[in-house]
Amino acid sequence: MNIQQIQSASQRLRDNKAFELFVVTIIILSALLIGAKTYHIPPSVMSMIKWLDVAITLIFLFEIVVRFIAEPNKKRFFHNGWNVFDTLVVVISLIPVDDTEMALIGRLVRIFRVLRMISIIPELRTLLNSLLRALPQLGYVLLLMFIIFYIYAAVGATFFAHINPDLWGDISISMLTLFRVMTFEDWTDVMYETMGTYPLSWIYYLTFIFLTAFAFLNMVIGIVVNVLEDEHARERAEQEEADGTPTLEDLQQEIRELKALIQSQQRSS
Structure with missing residues (x-):
């Protein structure tokens, strides 16, 4: 052999x-x-x-x-x-x-x-490649989320520190508490505790949850899905090129060449 x-x-x-x-x-x-x-x-x-x-x-x-x-x-x-x-x-x-x-x-x-x-497994590679390609776009989303976290943590530490220093003692602890709220880990207990002193503090929690758990999460999912679709399209194009199947760009190029040929024939006649 x-x-x-x-x-x-x-x-x-x-x-x-x-x-x-x-x-x-x-x-x-x-x-x-x-x-x-x-x-x-x-x-x-x-x-x-x-x-x-x-x-x-x-x-x-x-x-x-x-x-x-x-x-x-x-x-x-x-x-x-x-x-x-x-x-x-x-x-x-x-x-x-x-x-x-x-x-x-x-x-x-x-x-x-x-x-x-x-x-x-190629499918797992596609998922990981899509996630890596989405990181630059996700970085801006995470940066904006950090800004929201920081603002809400500063507000929480200012108004709620005297209610429960273990949860709102400083801005770093407040950010951990907000992460607990965003992940819905007994967040109502935290809310009801502050509502005993500030009855309208539920607005603080609900707006934070809508901004982070709903809006930002959907943004992250949308970015990953779009990148995943682009990755699948790129793989299909590479497969078609490897198989010799004409791609959309090839067809568009052939159409342009045919138009140029027809126009040159019309001018010559």
Whole structure:
């Protein structure tokens, strides 16, 4: 079997849905083993878990090698951030650090193996890419939310500090209290306590909730959904380009060329 045949076989194995499902199953099993290690279990079971962990690491190594061989341009394999992440996790997992000072780092790396689910499942990658692309827009929303929090916290500390210093003693504690109100964690208890002194203080809470829990939350959802739609459209365009299907831009370009050709023929005639 020559190199071309090995690469072709690796590509078929990489693109095989059954192989992908097998890798996902192994990742889930790895996550379950991590959880099992947090319990007090007999030494015999712990020994079996260690052997299973070694087997899982070897399977991950095999999967990385298959993906690397299947890549036509080997230099571009590590241009993908997820490939770099998967390779680092697998390579570090191969280092025997259980009985050394690096044991904690080794356990943390094994925990991060669960994140390989994102690199395996395209839909999860799309969701994460959309969230990362939405961060610049979300930053302005969060900044505006912080301003609202700060204003309301200053008002709360000014008027309610003498009622309950534990909740409104200063502006930082007031912001924590407002976060409790925004997440609806027994917020009515906080409101009724201040209404005993200021009967109209319910306006303070309701306006804050409408601004943060409703308005800003809907803004965040809208931004993420719009970016997710753009990400799906970009992926469809890339898929159509890879399949040779003409995209909308290609059709528009052809129409412009036809118009230019017709106009030139009309002028010449």
